[in-house]
């Protein structure tokens with residue numbers, strides 16, 4: 204039987220890497236992309252199963268690079284069964300909105316919303332009945348987040364995009380959903396720990412479950428939403444946050 208094809212954007216680290224590993228273990232042919240090839244090479248050394256992954260060096264914020272990625276997918280794989288829109292860079296638009304440079308606000312809008320708009324636009328024509336898209340949103344997409352307002356706005360936009368496109372896609376048998384992770388221990392938090400050594404403990408105090416999620420716990424939700432077990436789930440956001448959004 205022909206292998207199913209999955210695209211995971213931003214699969215060299217964190218939640219994206221875990222999703223790539225998961226779909227490999229489920230015997231999908233996996234395509235992923237990131238900007239830094241060295242990170243990917245080091246990751247493949249650690250996980251030999253990744254040798255068969257179609258890794259593309261792409262900056263998704265550059266629309267011509269994004270379009271070329273989809274041309275390559277069309278030429279090489281001809282279809283997609285699953286797409287996980289996950290890529291997101293280090294956030295530079297932090298702080299009071301009045302103080303954040305306009306260029307950083309725009310950068311977040313592009314990376315955390317516009318890129319996903321273009322990805323979905325190009326993923327859907329490659330899918331047929333049974334296809335599934337999962338957008339990686341955030342708890343910041345379902346509640347306000349002062350001092351990360353643009354990120355929160357972009358993720359709120361992704362929530363609206365998910366629900367609207369879900370209704371456009373479902374007549375063709377393609378399901379579109381989202382996951383909203385809470386605090387999930389990934390390299391972006393490792394980076395923050397260098398500046399704030401106590402960050403892990405400080406955040407854990409705020410989370411009802413008392414700890415960070417592992418990337419695998421978020422990917423469990425992604426895998427489930429892509430599976431037949433979620434065959435009647437359309438346009439929903441599965442919140443994976445240890446209870447933090449209930450506070």
Ligand SMILES: NC(=O)c1ccc[n+]([C@@H]2O[C@H](COP(=O)([O-])OP(=O)(O)OC[C@H]3O[C@@H](n4cnc5c(N)ncnc54)[C@H](OP(=O)(O)O)[C@@H]3O)[C@@H](O)[C@H]2O)c1
Pocket residue numbers: 212213214215216217218219236237238239240242261262263264288289290291292293314339340341342383384385386387388389390391392
């Ligand atoms: N970790 C959390 O606590 C948390 C909580 C809520 C939501 N989320 C969401 O979960 C997703 C993954 O987060 P994470 O913590 O796993 O992030 P991460 O560890 O920083 O990994 C991000 C991935 O995206 C890639 N990437 C970033 N910008 C890109 C671009 N312009 N083009 C192509 N690839 C790009 C990165 O590779 P390069 O840098 O090499 O490009 C990397 O592979 C994001 O959408 C984030 O908003 C995370």
